[in-house]
Amino acid sequence: MLFYFTGTGNSLLAAHRLASSDEKLINMADAVNSGKFSYIVPENENVGFVFPVYFYSVPDIVERFCRRLKLKNQNYVYAVITCGGSIGGSGGLLWEMLSKRNIELYNVFELLMPDNAMLFYIIPNGSEVSERLVNAEKNLSGIKNKISAHEIKVIKGRAAAKIGRTAYRLFRSTKKFCVDNSCVGCGLCAKNCPDKAIEMKGGKPHWIKDACTKCTACINRCPSKAIQYGKATVKRNRYVNPILGGK
Numbered sequence: 032m033l034f035y036f037t038g039t040g041n042s043l044l045a046a047h048r049l050a051s052s053d054e055k056l057i058n059m060a061d062a063v064n065s066g067k068f069s070y071i072v073p074e075n076e077n078v079g080f081v082f083p084v085y086f087y088s089v090p091d092i093v094e095r096f097c098r099r100l101k102l103k104n105q106n107y108v109y110a111v112i113t114c115g116g117s118i119g120g121s122g123g124l125l126w127e128m129l130s131k132r133n134i135e136l137y138n139v140f141e142l143l144m145p146d147n148a149m150l151f152y153i154i155p156n157g158s159e160v161s162e163r164l165v166n167a168e169k170n171l172s173g174i175k176n177k178i179s180a181h182e183i184k185v186i187k188g189r190a191a192a193k194i195g196r197t198a199y200r201l202f203r204s205t206k207k208f209c210v211d212n213s214c215v216g217c218g219l220c221a222k223n224c225p226d227k228a229i230e231m232k233g234g235k236p237h238w239i240k241d242a243c244t245k246c247t248a249c250i251n252r253c254p255s256k257a258i259q260y261g262k263a264t265v266k267r268n269r270y271v272n273p274i275l276g277g278k
C-alpha cells in the first residue's frame with residue numbers, strides 16, 4: 032500500500048516506479064478531502080509514504096493525513112521524500128507523527144528531483160532538469176532494492192524540521208497569488224489544487240482560503256503561465272514533471 036502526495040509530479044513518478052503491479056496507490060490529498068483515514072494493509076505488503084519536502088518539513092496536507100491515519104496490519108513501513116536539495120529533518124518529523132499513530136517507520140530515503148520551488152527563486156530548467164530526472168530514475172532503482180531487502184535505518188533530525196515547520200507556517204498565506212490577462216479560464220488550477228483552495232468565479236481563479244499547502248501546482252501547472260506570486264514570478268521558469276504530461 033503506497034500513500035503519496037504531489038504538487039508537480041515528482042513524487043507521483045517516484046510512487047509509480049516504487050509500487051508493485053498490484054499495489055494500491057492512495058493520494059493523501061484525496062483521502063483528507065474525503066475523510067478516509069482507516070486502511071487495512073494486505074498481508075505481507077509494505078507500506079510506503081512518498082511526498083515532497085517543504086521547508087525541510089512535511090507538507091501540511093500530508094501532516095493532516097498522518098495525524099489521523101489508522102492502519103490495520105503493518106509490515107515494513109518506509110518513506111521516500113523527494114527534494115530539490117535536501118530533505119533535512121522531515122523524515123524525523125514523519126517518524127514522530129507516525130509513532131503517535133502506533134506506526135513504526137523503518138527507513139526514510141531522500142530522492143533528489145528537479146526543484147519546483149519557484150515561489151522563492153529562479154529554478155533550473157533545460158539540461159539540468161533532464162539530468163536530474165535521469166539520475167532520479169537510477170536512484171529509484173537503488174531505493175527499490177533497499178525496500179525489497181527491508182533495509183532499516185535510524186531516523187534523525189526532528190529538531191531542524193521543527194524550525195522549518197515554523198517558517199513554513201508563516202509562509203502558507205495565499206495572499207500573494209494573482210492571475211493575469213493571459214488566463215484562458217480553463218479551470219485546471221482549481222481542479223489541480225489538492226487543498227480545494229481555488230474556485231473559478233466569472234471564468235477566473237479565486238483563492239478562497241487564507242492559507243494552503245503551497246504545493247505550487249496552480250502556478251507551475253497553469254498552461255498559460257497566467258498565475259503569479261507577486262511580481263517576482265513573472266520571469267521565472269515553471270516546472271512540471273513529464274509524468275503529468277504538461278498539465
Ligand SMILES: Cc1cc2nc3c(=O)[nH]c(=O)nc-3n(C[C@H](O)[C@H](O)[C@H](O)COP(=O)(O)O)c2cc1C
Binds near residue numbers: 041
Ligand atoms: C513550498 C516548497 C518548499 C520546498 N522546500 C524544500 C526544501 O526544504 N528542501 C528541498 O530540497 N526542496 C524543497 N522544495 C522542492 C520540492 O520538495 C521538490 O521539488 C519536490 O520534488 C517536488 O515534488 P512534487 O513534484 O511531487 O510536488 C520545496 C518546494 C516547495 C513548493
Ligand code: SF4
Binds near residue numbers: 215234257258
Ligand atoms: S490554469 Fe491558468 S489559464 Fe487555466 S484557469 Fe487557471 S489561471 Fe486560468
Ligand code: SF4
Binds near residue numbers: 238245248
Ligand atoms: S492554492 Fe496553489 S499552491 Fe496552494 S495548495 Fe492549491 S494548488 Fe497548491
